[in-house]
Amino acid sequence: MSSTPETIADYRQSLVLALRLQEVPADRIGEIVAEVESHVADTGEDPTEAFGTPREYAASLTDEHRKPPWWWTTTTLVLAAAAGWLIGQGAFAVLLGEPYLGRSGWLWLGIGIVVGIPPAVMVSRRSREVRDPRTGAPLVRTPRWAMLLFYAIPFLIVLAGWAAIELVN
């Protein structure tokens, strides 16, 4: 079996995802994917034939894995949930012009943002763009609206809740 541009593009997408799931740093993902593509360009082989399935190859690269300990992931998830809750309560209090638990909504909003910094840093580190070391261009194109949507969803939920409360009143 020989490689075609389609099989290489599919392999690239799947390998980037599989390496992301193993917490491999973005710069190493770029190197690993470029090695695969450069090699099959020389041999004419199908990438799966030469390297195994993307999932198998990513799993075999144990030296590259950077999986954080379970407590780190749990702490990040708890902080992210707490930040979302505080920002939501704070934003509602600000929009309704009422205090929450006797304190200004701005205070809760500020605390929520501070609490949300560590998980936000972790998310941005994980989602760092993977670049092709041969060209410096992004390996997988992420639409600009994807990041916008990521941040817009909580705001839209708060706005929808506020609008509903206003309508009921």
Place this chain on the structure above:
Amino acid sequence: MDDDLPTEWLRAVLPLAVLSVVAEEETYGYAVAQQLQTGGLGAVKGGTLYPVLNRLEAEGLVTSSWREGIGGPGRKFFAVTPAGRDHLDRRSAAWHTFTERASGLLPDPRSTR
């Protein structure tokens, strides 16, 4: 060379064999695979070769750099470091001692019993 060689033998000697090929001259993955095949180690797949090359690089025994290809994608070239050359010399000597000792323990199929 026989095709039914145990894979663990190849796994044991591959890092040293790869380092030896890179020490000959600066080269890239596919050329290393071809050299290994010519040397009688059989067809070494990319999925086996590149993790070995990357481990050698992580250990500081080789360095790598991407070079533009002519009319094609770039190639990653590997070059031995002074530490890699030193490692190759020491480990090669140890390997020969080891295989000689092992040979002394094994029956020789060419000799009549």
